[in-house]
Amino acid sequence: MPKSKRDRQVTLSKTKKKGRExxxxxxxxxxxxxxxxxxxxxxxxxxxxxxxxxxxxxxxxxxxxxxxxxxxxxxxxxxxxxxxxxxxxxxxxxxxxxxxxxxxxxxxxxxxxxxxxxxxxxxxFARTGSISTEKVELKEGPLEQFSHEMEPFLRKQGMPVRLNKGVIELVSDFLVCDEGKPLSPESARILRLLGTKMxxxxxxxxxxxxxxxxxxxxxxxxxxxxxxxxxxxxxxxxxxxxxxxxxxxxxxx
Structure with a gap:
């Protein structure tokens, strides 16, 4: 017969809190x-x-x-x-x-x-909310440092990308972050991919x-x-x- 989930022993005696110890x-x-x-x-x-x-x-x-x-x-x-x-x-x-x-x-x-x-x-690598120490901007053109499998991920980060003969390319200039402004979650992820430590x-x-x-x-x-x-x-x-x-x-x- 399966054991009832309600059939549990409960200790009512007081114990010292581990936090205090x-x-x-x-x-x-x-x-x-x-x-x-x-x-x-x-x-x-x-x-x-x-x-x-x-x-x-x-x-x-x-x-x-x-x-x-x-x-x-x-x-x-x-x-x-x-x-x-x-x-x-x-x-x-x-x-x-x-x-x-x-x-x-x-x-x-x-x-x-x-x-x-x-x-x-x-x-x-800087985390979300950290203040950017420099302006990082990617120019229109191929992003050969990334494999073609990363195209969907980069698109989710807000980057205007497409695949062209198996190579990811930016269809327009893209501002990753601006100096002196807090990093968004997307910006922090992109900077990590770029290897930029702030x-x-x-x-x-x-x-x-x-x-x-x-x-x-x-x-x-x-x-x-x-x-x-x-x-x-x-x-x-x-x-x-x-x-x-x-x-x-x-x-x-």
Whole structure:
């Protein structure tokens, strides 16, 4: 006789939520990292790419520990004020943990950390809604980089194409995207097919903490600050650091 779908056992006893246990584990892990490493950094990121960030973390795996996730949980772990901070001064970095931010605990020298973060940049394909960094326009004529099987797909993306003796060709000029404007889903797909990477994945240092020392590099990515202004400040600061570094090298030589 087939088993009735209604014949199911239901446990009525209360159980602890897995989410709470997971958060407690993260809090304890962060607090242990604060004891194990000599310094801590808050960083922000643009155009996060998980696989790229994983590679960056692997490079520093032997002497650093990264945390990304709930800012509130990280703030609780570090302490939000002098009265509940786990080490003196840690509440200062807790205050700038807002928006797209993460934590890095490390034993690397300050100069090495600054160099790694300032120089890091990886390009990837832009996603829907990203701002186009350049104008991309395809001219009328054959598109020999695409096989004839792709003609229906390209047509669905809004491209005025046809097959001519087995070769896809544009019957008129086609604007894929315009500089400074958000990418549509169709534009993002076409750019990927063209191999055009517009998204720049970057990491920006916000502040540094070590026992008895605190340094702020840039304002934290607070939601109350317009993102465009925040990124402008970061880019200017980054350019200044590169210029100073280059000048120091010239002077030293």
């Amino acid at each position: 997971h958060k407690e584990t993260i809090v304890n892990t962060i607090r242990q990292a604060a004891e194990d490493y000599s310094s801590a950094y808050v960083f922000s990121f643009e155009n996060m790419r998980n696989h790229k960030f994983k590679e960056f973390r692997e490079q520093l795996k032997s002497n650093s520990r990264f945390f990304l996730g709930s800012n509130k949980v990280m703030q609780i772990a570090l302490g939000r004020s002098e009265s509940d901070e786990i080490r003196m001064g840690l509440h200062k970095i807790s205050k700038v943990l807002h928006g797209d931010a993460g934590l890095c605990f490390t034993n690397l020298p300050k100069e090495e950390v600054e160099r790694l973060f300032n120089e890091y940049e990886e390009y990837d 998204a720049s994945f970057r990491l920006h240092l916000i502040c540094r903490w070590s026992p008895g020392d605190f340094e702020q590099y840039a304002p934290g990515p607070d939601d109350s600050v317009p993102r465009a202004i925040f990124e402008f400040v970061l880019i200017c600061g980054r350019s200044l650091n590169i210029a100073i570094s280059a000048k120091s090298q010239i002077t030293a030589s």
